[in-house]
Amino acid sequence: MTLWTRLLHDTRAKIGIAVVLIMLIMALAAPLLTRHDPNAIDLIHLLAPPSLTHWLGTDIQGRDVWARLVYGARVSLAVGLISQTIALSLGIALGLIAGFYETWVDEVVMRLADVTLAFPTLLLLIAMVAALQPSMGVVFVTIGIVGWAGMARLVRGQVLVTRQLEYVQAARALGGGDLRIMLRHILPNVIAPVIIAATLGIAGAIMAEAALSFLGLGVQPPTASWGSMIAEGRDLDQLRHAPWTSLAPGLAIGAAVLGFNLLGDALRDILDPRYREQ
Numbered sequence: 001m002t003l004w005t006r007l008l009h010d011t012r013a014k015i016g017i018a019v020v021l022i023m024l025i026m027a028l029a030a031p032l033l034t035r036h037d038p039n040a041i042d043l044i045h046l047l048a049p050p051s052l053t054h055w056l057g058t059d060i061q062g063r064d065v066w067a068r069l070v071y072g073a074r075v076s077l078a079v080g081l082i083s084q085t086i087a088l089s090l091g092i093a094l095g096l097i098a099g100f101y102e103t104w105v106d107e108v109v110m111r112l113a114d115v116t117l118a119f120p121t122l123l124l125l126i127a128m129v130a131a132l133q134p135s136m137g138v139v140f141v142t143i144g145i146v147g148w149a150g151m152a153r154l155v156r157g158q159v160l161v162t163r164q165l166e167y168v169q170a171a172r173a174l175g176g177g178d179l180r181i182m183l184r185h186i187l188p189n190v191i192a193p194v195i196i197a198a199t200l201g202i203a204g205a206i207m208a209e210a211a212l213s214f215l216g217l218g219v220q221p222p223t224a225s226w227g228s229m230i231a232e233g234r235d236l237d238q239l240r241h242a243p244w245t246s247l248a249p250g251l252a253i254g255a256a257v258l259g260f261n262l263l264g265d266a267l268r269d270i271l272d273p274r275y276r277e278q
Contacts, residue, residue, distance in 0.1 A: 006270045007266065007267075007270065010266045010269070010270065012262040012263070012265055012266040013262070013263055013266035013267070013270075015258075015259060015262050015263075016259045016260060016261075016262040016263025016264075016266060017263060018259070019255060019256060019258070019259025019260070019262075019263075020259060020260070020263065023073050023076065023077050023256060023259075024077065026070050026073035026074075027073045027074040027077045027078075030070045030071050030073070030074060033070050034064065034066055034067040034070050034071075035067075036054070036063075036064035036066075036067040037064075037067065038063060038064065038067040038068040038070075038071040038224045039063065039222040039223075039224070040063060040064070041061045041062055041063060042058065042061075042062030042063070043061075043062055044062065045058050045062045046058065046060060046061070046062045047059065047060060047238070047241065047242040047245070048062070049242075049244070050244060054066065056069065056244055056248045057242065057244040057245065059229070059232060059233065059242075059245045060232060060233070060235075060238065060242075060245065065229070065244060065245060065248050066248075067224075068224035068229055068249075069224075069226070069229070069248055069249060069252055071224040072224040072225050072226045072229065072249065072252070073252070075136070075209065075219055075223065075224070075225045075226070076206045076209065076210075076225075076226060076252075076253075076256060078136075078140070079139060079140055079143060079205050079206065079208075079209040080201075080202035080203075080205045080206050080260070081202070082140045082144065083140050083141075083143035083144035083147060083201075083205040083208075084144065084147070084198045084201045084202055084205060085144070086140075086141060086143075086144025086145065086147075086148070087143075087144045087145075087146075087147035087148050087151050087198075087201060088151060088194065088198055090144075090145070090148035090151070090152070091147070091148045091149075091150070091151025091152040091154070091155055091194075092151065092152075092155050092187070092194065094109045094113075094148065094152045094155075095109075095151065095152040095153070095154065095155025095156040095158075095159065096155060096156075096159055096182050096186065096187065097109065098110060098152065098156045098159075099155065099156035099157070099158070099159025099160045099163065100159055100163060100178065100181075100182055100186070102160075106156070109152060109156075110153070110156070112149070113148075113149035113150075113152050113153055114149075116146065116148070116149035117149050117150065117153075121146055121204075121208065122208065122211055124146055125142055125143065125146055125208055125211075125212060126212070126215065126217060128142045128145075128146070129142055129212060129217045129218075130217060134212075134216075134217045134218065134220060135219075135220060136219050136220075136223065139209055139212055139213075139217075139218050139219060143205050143208050143209065147201055147204075147205070150197070151194065151197060151198075151201075154193060154194065154197055155190060155194060158189075158190035158193060158194075159186055159190060162186050162189050162190055163186060167185060168181060168185050168186060171184075171185050192271040193271075195267060195271070196264055196267045196268045196271065197264075199260060199263055199264035199267055200260065200261060200264035202260045203256070203257040203260035203261050203264070206253065206256050206257055206260070207253070207257055209225070209227060210225070210226050210227030210230070210253050211227060212227065213225040213226070213227030213228040213231065214227040214228065214230055214231045215231075216228075216231070226249040226250075226252055226253050227249075227253075229245065229246065229248075229249035230246045230249050230250055230253075232245065232246075233245030233246030233249075234246060
């Protein structure tokens with residue numbers, strides 16, 4: 001069976017794909033899915049409950065929660081894709097070089113990775129963002145940079161095994177250059193675990209961005225972000241009388257993270273050679 005057929009036969013993959021499609025539709029068709037401006041302040045309808053006019057109610061500034069939730073999907077999807085693209089680019093490049101040459105380059109790359117992984121991810125992100133001017137671009141880049149270390153270690157481990165295989169040795173004996181061997185013979189055979197790690201990494205990036213925005217170091221107002229929506233609704237009195245202001249974005253973050261994690265788990269099982277043999 002093809003990969004797509006296997007995915008369609010896996011319940012976890014179906015849920016994950018459904019979540020990704022819903023987020024994609026929300027992000028691309030946001031203006032069509034809501035009648036309200038996500039940043040429009042309405043002082044007359046502060047903390048209005050869910051109704052036909054405001055499907056998920058309004059927040060402390062009278063802004064439509066559904067509109068901000070839909071537009072917030074753009075931020076979450078963008079941070080996941082962009083940050084993982086950065087992490088993949090750095091991790092694959094450095095992991096290939098470190099695993100292929102096993103010289104002082106390997107030592108330097110792995111020690112840098114060890115230093116990066118030694119710090120708690122959230123604390124490292126807070127320190128990096130606080131040292132710069134908090135903005136959407138800074139958040140995307142910092143999350144991607146912090147994520148390179150784990151990706152590089154994964155790629156290096158796969159390369160160390162693959163470079164000893166007979167077809168790689170044969171390519172080297174036939175005069176193949178290092179770059180050609182790495183890109184044509186080694187990379188295609190280590191890409192499966194990288195895809196799985198990237199899928200799971202998107203969920204982690206969404207959580208990281210939400211945490212930074214909750215602390216005020218992520219996407220800056222008035223741009224809608226699920227993390228900042230939770231922060232704006234964290235007041236105890238507001239939680240009691242208008243729980244929808246923080247409950248809606250909290251459920252959205254949980255659903256997005258669960259969906260990407262389920263998709264990553266399904267891909268891990270499907271791409272495992274032992275699974276294909278069954």
